[in-house]
Amino acid sequence: MATLRFVTTTLSHTRPTSLPSYSSSQRLMSNPLSYLRNLMNGQTFDESKYRADSSYKPVGERQLAYFAAGCYWGVEHAFVTKYPYEGVLETSVGFMGGHVDNPGYRQVCTTDTGHAEVVKVDFDSGKTSFRDLVKFFYAIHDPTQLGGQGVDMGDQYRSAIFCQSDEQLKVAQEVTEELGPKFKEKIVTDIVPPKDYPFTPASGSDSNHQLYLLRYGLGESHCAAHFVRSWYKSETK
Numbered sequence: 385m386a387t388l389r390f391v392t393t394t395l396s397h398t399r400p401t402s403l404p405s406y407s408s409s410q411r412l413m414s415n416p417l418s419y420l421r422n423l424m425n426g427q428t429f430d431e432s433k434y435r436a437d438s439s440y441k442p443v444g445e446r447q448l449a450y451f452a453a454g455c456y457w458g459v460e461h462a463f464v465t466k467y468p469y470e471g472v473l474e475t476s477v478g479f480m481g482g483h484v485d486n487p488g489y490r491q492v493c494t495t496d497t498g499h500a501e502v503v504k505v506d507f508d509s510g511k512t513s514f515r516d517l518v519k520f521f522y523a524i525h526d527p528t529q530l531g532g533q534g535v536d537m538g539d540q541y542r543s544a545i546f547c548q549s550d551e552q553l554k555v556a557q558e559v560t561e562e563l564g565p566k567f568k569e570k571i572v573t574d575i576v577p578p579k580d581y582p583f584t585p586a587s588g589s590d591s592n593h594q595l596y597l598l599r600y601g602l603g604e605s606h607c608a609a610h611f612v613r614s615w616y617k618s619e620t621k
Contacts, residue, residue, distance in 0.1 A: 429595070429598070429599040429600075431594065431595060431599075434464060434474060434475075434595055434598070435474045436473035436474050436506065440473065442473075442508040442509070442510055442511075443508055443510025443511055444508055444509035444510025444511070445508075445509045445510070446473065446506060446507070446508060446509075447506075447507055447509050447514065447548075448504060448505065448506055448507075448548060449504075449505045449507065449514055449517050449518075449545075449548070449552070450480055450502050450503070450504055450505070450545070450546035450548070450583060451502065451503050451505065451517075451521045451544075451545060451546075452480070452481070452500035452501060452502045452503075452541075452542060452543060452544040452545075452546070452574075453503075453521060453524065453525035453527075453533060453543055453610070454501070454525055454532070454533025454534060454536050454541045454543070454607075454609055454610065455501065455533065455534075455536050455541065455607045455609070455610070456477040456478075456501040456502065456503050456586075456593070457477070457593070457596040457597050457606070457607050458524075458597070458604065458606070458607025458608075458609060458610030459477075459501075459503045459524065459525070459607075459610055460475050460476075460477050460503045460594075460595065460596070460597075461595075461596075461597040461598065461604055461607065461610070462520075462524040462604070462610050462611075462612070463475055463503060463505055463520070464595065464598065465598075465604070466520075466524070466604075466612050467512075467517075467520055468520075468620050469511070469512045469516060470508075470511045470512065471507050471508045471509075471510075471511030471512025472505060472506075472507050472512065472517075473506045473507060473508055474506045475503055475504060475505055475506070475595075476503070476504045476506075476583075476585050476586075476594060477501070477502070477503055477504075477585070477586050477593055477594055477596075478501075478502055478504065478583050478584050478585035478586050478587075479492050479497075479499040479500065479501065479502060479583075479584045479586075480499060480500055480502040480546055480581050480582070480583050480584070481498060481499055481500045481502070481544065481546060481576065481581050482497040482498035482499030482500075483497065483498045484497040484498070484499070485582075486584050487499055487584055488588070488589075488590060489586055489590040489593065492540055493540070498539070499540060499584075500539070500540055500541070500542050500544050501540055501541060502544075502546065502583065504583055504585070505517060514551075514552055514555050514556075515555050515558075515559060518545065518555060518556055518559040518560075519559055519563065519616070520616070521545070522559070522560075522563050522566075522571075522573075522616075523612055523613045523615070523616030524610050524611065524612055524613070525543060525609060525610055526543075526567075526609065527543045527567065527571045527572065527573040528567050528568070528569035528570060528571055528572060529543070529572070530542075530572045533609045533610075534607075534608060534609030535608075535609075536609070542574060543572065543573040543574065544573060544574040544575070544576055545573060545574070545575050545576065546576045546581055547575065547576060547577060547578055548578060549578055550578060552578075553575065553577050553578060556575045557575060560573060560575060566613075566615050
């Protein structure tokens, strides 16, 4: 990542490696009990509730999709809490598309590794489709913004779909063309053809980044760029 994130407005947020972040020191001090409660939530958070049971038998095939759409906290939160169909089995946040092996969060934040913040979506193709996932991806961020998302600026926050097969590539291209008229500006999402781009999950000291907003009891407004757009809501009623 080429740039650091600084607190510039009430919508921005810092990205620590171990504690939940807030948009300003005033917000923290104004409700210290809430802050302490969020810390405790993080210590006792049960991730297993959001993971597929090892005995799960898919209706179709278990497949993977990889999406970059800005801050991965907000993107993951949207797929876990707002996706309107059954079939998303579990998610994971990490990094993809760079030129450094096994990068850590701090490294991606402060150096030019070429990686994007990515959410891996594990889904049952018998319950939902890659096409539906791509449509939802476009509905929860601004794919016309180049080099960032909302107040989060830098190539690590770029919009991208890392396709895992020629079929995914075809679908991603079709949906992108189909949804183009929904936006006032041209879609600049990078649709990456199948390639051996390893996914490096946020782990070790960064493992608390998994399901971050749920882990610390933070609402979706913490990543204000990620919300379901009205055009999608009207189509999925």
